[in-house]
Amino acid sequence: MKKHRTAPEVREQIINRIKNDGISVVQAAKDHGISEATIYGWISKKVEGQPTLSEIIRLKKENAQLLQLVGEITLKLSETKKKK
Numbered sequence: 430m431k432k433h434r435t436a437p438e439v440r441e442q443i444i445n446r447i448k449n450d451g452i453s454v455v456q457a458a459k460d461h462g463i464s465e466a467t468i469y470g471w472i473s474k475k476v477e478g479q480p481t482l483s484e485i486i487r488l489k490k491e492n493a494q495l496l497q498l499v500g501e502i503t504l505k506l507s508e509t510k511k512k513k
Contacts, residue, residue, distance in 0.1 A: 435463065440471050448482055451489070
C-alpha cells in the first residue's frame with residue numbers, strides 16, 4: 430500500500446478546523462480523504478505536554494453550556510425580582 434504525505438500546512442489547517450471550528454475528526458477525515466487514525470496521530474504529536482485536543486473541545490462545549498445556563502438563571506432571577 431502506498432503512503433501519501435500530507436503537506437505540513439494542510440495538516441495544520443485540518444487540526445485548526447478541528448480545534449477552532451469544532452468539526453469532528455470523523456468529518457475532517459471524510460473531507461480530506463485521510464484516515465481518522467492519521468489525524469489522531471497528528472493531534473497526539475502536536476499536543477505533547479499540553480491538554481489533548483479532545484479535552485480542549487470538551488471544555489469549550491462545557492463552557493458554552495455553562496454560559497447558557499448562567500444566562501437562563503440570570504433571566505429567571507430578573508423575572509423574579511420584577512414580580513415582587
